Amino acid sequence: SQKIEQNSEALNIQEGKTATLTCNYTNYSPAYLQWYRQDPGRGPVFLLLIRENEKEKRKERLKVTFDTTLKQSLFHITASQPADSATYLCALPENQAGTALIFGKGTTLSVSS
């Protein structure tokens, strides 16, 4: 079965720096990969989706890359701000291209001013 590893439970950076979060998967290459943000006491909020034939996707200060050879996605937040502090979750389809997702355990990002 597919396993997801987000290999940093916590990441602390200074305001203005670029945060880079990693998501690795172990089994089949999924048709797409998603990133979500979760604030304490709230449900996850969708940020970005990248498909298997896309190398990179951008949205404002966010950038996601997808390397099917390495079985890895990187999530970057440039010019980070304290408001970016949250837990970021990586998610893949439960089977290769379905709609049900499995989630990584998340990386908690803290941006200090």
Next chain:
Amino acid sequence: NAGVTQTPKFQVLKTGQSMTLQCAQDMNHNSMYWYRQDPGMGLRLIYYSASEGTTDKGEVPNGYNVSRLNKREFSLRLESAAPSQTSVYFCASSGGQKGNYEQYFGPGTRLTVT
């Protein structure tokens, strides 16, 4: 649009009691999902409904049942609650059609079983 709504927000049950968690979405989505989130375990899929009239087991279905009442509503039932079911439960929905995979989550139900 309210998006995804869940009731109740908080619940305390005694072991062996039953309850139903309600979820509704107003985005005309085909697919709906129930997850539980526990410290150190992340979000885990309990059941999902890819379309009205269908339901499928996720990673952790034992002890739960679901009903897709109509396109808008998807309920999760605990027939005999156990302390191991203490968790935060999230409902989510997605378009379900090819290309519309992003999920929209409700605010969660915080359940404690004593």
